[in-house]
Amino acid sequence: xxxxxxxSDLRKRWNEVLxxxxxxxxxxxxxxxxxxxxxxxxxxxxxxxxxxNKLATGxxxxxxxxxxxxxxxxxxxxxxxxxxxxxxx
Numbered sequence: 001x002x003x004x005x006x007x008s009d010l011r012k013r014w015n016e017v018l019x020x021x022x023x024x025x026x027x028x029x030x031x032x033x034x035x036x037x038x039x040x041x042x043x044x045x046x047x048x049x050x051x052x053n054k055l056a057t058g059x060x061x062x063x064x065x066x067x068x069x070x071x072x073x074x075x076x077x078x079x080x081x082x083x084x085x086x087x088x089x
Contacts (some may be wrong), residue, residue: 005082007040013079020075028068038089045076048089062088 010017014037022029035047049062065072069086076084 005040005080005084007037007045009080010040010045010076010084011037017072017075017079020078021072024071024075025068027064028071031064031068032072040084043083044085044087046087046089050089 018029018033021032032047035049038046038048040046065088073084073086076082076086
């Protein structure tokens with residue numbers, strides 16, 4: 001990408017990223033589909049799971065997200081050709 005990636009860019013194409021993740025592994029998609037893109041600074045995308053945490057009794061995928069974060073970061077790279085580090089709030 002010739003221009004700097006922004007949070008707005010990520011939000012506009014987030015469904016494409018999730019679709020790519022789902023095509024690779026539906027379980028990983030389930031772990032990330034309800035993320036809110038909170039901020040993007042210095043190549044670090046912060047995801048907020050506050051809404052999904054309200055249902056944490058049986059719907060807490062934090063451990064799975066930690067194990068499979070590379071798949072999400074790879075999908076972001078494939079869509080934007082930019083290296084992004086994903087962190088959780």
